[in-house]
Amino acid sequence: MRYIDDTVVMKRMTKRIIFNKVWKSLFFLATTFALVTLAILLYRIVTQGADYLTIDFLTNFASRFADKAGIKAALIGSLWLMVVVAPVSIILGVGTAIYLEEYAKKNRLNDFIRMNISNLAGVPSIVFGLLGLTIFVRMLGLGKSVLAAGLTMSLLILPVIIVAAQEAIRAVPNEQREASYGMGATKWQTILHVVLPAAIPGILTGSILAMSRAIGETAPLVVIGIPVILQFLPNGLLSQFTALPMQIYDWAKRPQEAFQYVAAAGILVLMIVLLLMNSIAIFIRNKFQKRY
Amino acid sequence: MVSQKENKTSSVQQLIANSRNHKMKKIVEKAMPALLFSAALISILTTFGIVFTLIFETFEFFKRVSITDFLFGTQWLPFSGKEPLFGILPLIAGTLKVTLIAVVVAVPFGIASAIYLSEYASEKTRRIVKPILEVLAGVPTIVYGFFALTFVTPMLQQIIPGLKLFNALSPGIVVGIMILPMITSLSEDAMSSVPNSMREGALALGATKFEVAIKVVLPAGLSGIIASIVLAISRAIGETMIVSLAGGSTPKFDLDVTDSIQTMTAYIVQVATGDAGYGTTIYYSIYSVGFTLFIFTLVMNLLAHYISKRFREVY
Numbered sequence: 001m002r003y004i005d006d007t008v009v010m011k012r013m014t015k016r017i018i019f020n021k022v023w024k025s026l027f028f029l030a031t032t033f034a035l036v037t038l039a040i041l042l043y044r045i046v047t048q049g050a051d052y053l054t055i056d057f058l059t060n061f062a063s064r065f066a067d068k069a070g071i072k073a074a075l076i077g078s079l080w081l082m083v084v085v086a087p088v089s090i091i092l093g094v095g096t097a098i099y100l101e102e103y104a105k106k107n108r109l110n111d112f113i114r115m116n117i118s119n120l121a122g123v124p125s126i127v128f129g130l131l132g133l134t135i136f137v138r139m140l141g142l143g144k145s146v147l148a149a150g151l152t153m154s155l156l157i158l159p160v161i162i163v164a165a166q167e168a169i170r171a172v173p174n175e176q177r178e179a180s181y182g183m184g185a186t187k188w189q190t191i192l193h194v195v196l197p198a199a200i201p202g203i204l205t206g207s208i209l210a211m212s213r214a215i216g217e218t219a220p221l222v223v224i225g226i227p228v229i230l231q232f233l234p235n236g237l238l239s240q241f242t243a244l245p246m247q248i249y250d251w252a253k254r255p256q257e258a259f260q261y262v263a264a265a266g267i268l269v270l271m272i273v274l275l276l277m278n279s280i281a282i283f284i285r286n287k288f289q290k291r292y
Numbered sequence: 293m294v295s296q297k298e299n300k301t302s303s304v305q306q307l308i309a310n311s312r313n314h315k316m317k318k319i320v321e322k323a324m325p326a327l328l329f330s331a332a333l334i335s336i337l338t339t340f341g342i343v344f345t346l347i348f349e350t351f352e353f354f355k356r357v358s359i360t361d362f363l364f365g366t367q368w369l370p371f372s373g374k375e376p377l378f379g380i381l382p383l384i385a386g387t388l389k390v391t392l393i394a395v396v397v398a399v400p401f402g403i404a405s406a407i408y409l410s411e412y413a414s415e416k417t418r419r420i421v422k423p424i425l426e427v428l429a430g431v432p433t434i435v436y437g438f439f440a441l442t443f444v445t446p447m448l449q450q451i452i453p454g455l456k457l458f459n460a461l462s463p464g465i466v467v468g469i470m471i472l473p474m475i476t477s478l479s480e481d482a483m484s485s486v487p488n489s490m491r492e493g494a495l496a497l498g499a500t501k502f503e504v505a506i507k508v509v510l511p512a513g514l515s516g517i518i519a520s521i522v523l524a525i526s527r528a529i530g531e532t533m534i535v536s537l538a539g540g541s542t543p544k545f546d547l548d549v550t551d552s553i554q555t556m557t558a559y560i561v562q563v564a565t566g567d568a569g570y571g572t573t574i575y576y577s578i579y580s581v582g583f584t585l586f587i588f589t590l591v592m593n594l595l596a597h598y599i600s601k602r603f604r605e606v607y
Contacts, residue, residue, distance in 0.1 A: 016500050016502075016503070017500060019500070019502055020500040020501055020502040020503075023502045024408075024412055024501070024502070026404065027404045027405065027407050027408035027411075027412060028408055028412070030400070030401045030404030030405045030408065031404070031405035031408045031409065031413075031421060033401050033405075034401065034405060034424075034425060034428055034469070034472055034473065034476070035421070035424055037428075037469050038424065038427065038428050038431075040443070041431070041435070041436075041439050041443075044439065044442075044443055045435070045438075045439075048442075091331070092331050092334050095327070095328045095331030095332070096328070096331045096332040096334070096335060098328050099325070099328035099329050099331060099332045100332065103325045103328060103329070104332075112336070113332050113335065113336060116335055116336055116339050117335050118597070119339070119590070119593055119594075119597075120335055120338060120339055122523070122526055122589060122590075122592075122593035123342065123530075123586065123589065123590075124529070124530025124531075124532070124557065124585060124586075124589055125530070125532065126530065126532045126557050126560055126561070126582070126585070127342060127346075127530070127582055127585065127586050128342075129560075129564070130342075130345060130346065130560070130578065130579060130582045131338070131341050131342050131345055133564075134345040134349065135341055135345065138570070155334075155338045158334070158335060158338070159335070162335070186317060186320075186321050187321060188320055188321050188324045189317075191324075209430075212430065213430070215432075216430075216431075216432025216433075216434070216435075217432070218432070218433065218434045218532070218533045219433075219532035219533060219557070219561070222532075222561050222564050222565060223560060223561070223564045223578075224564075225564055225565075245432060245434045245533075248434050248435075248438070249434055249437075249533065249537070252434070252437065252438045252441060252442075252537055253537065260442055263438055264438070267434075267435050267438060270432065270434075270435070271431075271435070274430065274432070278427075278430070
């Protein structure tokens with residue numbers, strides 16, 4: 001006795017199997033769409049910008065003439081920006097993460113802090129620019145300085161660092177804390193000497209990725225009103241400055257075609273900086289991260 | 293300091309109690325939580341700072357421009373000398389045009405690649421593709437803006453002859469490409485967390501992989517997928533550099549996507565890069581536009597939060 005008739009099964013299944021195959025290739029094509037776009041984007045920028053990316057380009061100041069335009073002020077300015085952003089955002093971010101993971105009890109205030117951080121992560125960067133313009137530039141009178149822009153950027157990337165640090169701290173197993181308490185260490189000693197050292201690779205990885213986001217952000221700088229054509233380098237935290245994305249934005253906006261190539265060269269510099277930072281982050285993650 | 297002699301006779305507990313370190317330790321133990329709490333307060337202060345600046349300056353704006361004109365006016369002409377018009381609808385129209393095009397691009401491609409990665413792709417493929425998507429997500433938006441202006445627009449002009457240099461279509465597509473990795477990655481997470489037993493059950497009943505993906509995995513992960521789309525929409529609404537480079541600066545209240553537009557974010561950039569003096573109506577107008585933008589994205593973010601919490605299926 002036969003329960004299954006092969007010919008009937010095949011007749012009904014063929015269509016469904018073909019359907020499966022067709023859709024599989026469609027899904028695959030959709031995935032390659034993103035990859036192809038990335039490839040085109042990188043190819044375009046390299047071919048457009050490579051010729052302009054010379055030593056002169058790196059050491060010249062901005063200019064009204066495309067062939068004399070350089071990126072020195074913007075490159076150094078972006079580094080100055082990091083001088084403010086790195087310490088401020090890491091100290092505040094890691095501090096908040098330690099508080100939330102190690103000290104915060106389950107109550108309304110702490111729930112509110114958590115909710116608030118996730119909402120802050122969704123606020124458009126240009127709105128942070130408005131905040132920086134009002135509070136730092138005007139109310140505190142810092143002007144369009146490295147400090148004002150740096151504080152604004154720090155607040156912008158704070159949620160990213162907090163979340164990364166929280167995850168890193170959470171990944172430290174409780175046995176380690178208990179062992180530390182068992183040896184007679186206090187809570188803060190445990191955090192400082194046991195939890196933080198174990199969490200540092202994760203915290204650093206997250207912080208570097210957040211930092212690279214800050215280097216690429218343009219909108220807050222535009223709103224604060226960071227100038228573009230500067231013929232000098234910043235000499236302090238209250239000094240005027242310009243940054244890589246600002247410089248690129250200015251070049252990209254110009255009608256002369258030659259500036260398109262200058263902009264592409266600027267983008268190349270920016271992408272190389274980001275690539276370096278990301279490889280450092282990946283290196284730290286692979287080299288130092290432990291699994292318990 | 294405890295002398296050497298006493299030291300020998302006292303017990304360990306006394307030693308600890310006597311040490312000067314102990315006092316310091318006590319102070320540190322008390323002070324650190326308070327110090328860390330104040331770090332946590334900064335994020336709350338930031339939110340308050342944002343809300344208060346926006347409300348305060350918008351209030352100043354509404355002293356000069358009537359709130360009904362602002363909300364229902366169909367003309368945004370802030371620079372027209374004698375009688376500037378501040379009706380926000382054209383800016384909202386521009387923003388929604390770009391967002392809609394972005395969603396049309398990003399949602400099908402994003403979900404399709406999420407299905408591929410979670411249901412069809414091998415572990416190896418997933419390990420290669422996911423980091424590449426992360427690179428795509430990490431490209432600064434100014435680079436996308438440049439890409440839209442110098443590559444996508446000229447390419448589209450070959451296909452659509454009437455397309456202006458500044459239009460809604462090109463930045464819309466590029467914003468779509470920008471938010472695509474977000475949808476893919478979050479949707480893939482949602483689908484991957486659907487337990488294998490459900491897939492195996494369906495396969496055992498004779499379903500094909502495609503049927504499993506569409507009829508089992510997709511509905512089971514739907515809340516996460518929808519939340520990822522809503523979050524992506526919020527990102528698209530707040531996107532600034534792509535639209536201000538490739539969208540133009542002509543606020544219009546219509547449905548044309550081939551013509552120059554202006555979004556809320558692009559207007560703020562236009563004023564910020566121009567010379568609107570402090571205290572002028574135009575200066576305050578960027579806060580009113582910023583406030584509107586903030587409300588739009590806040591609603592979207594809360595909605596995404598609510599969807600992923602309310603409709604999450606637990607297995």
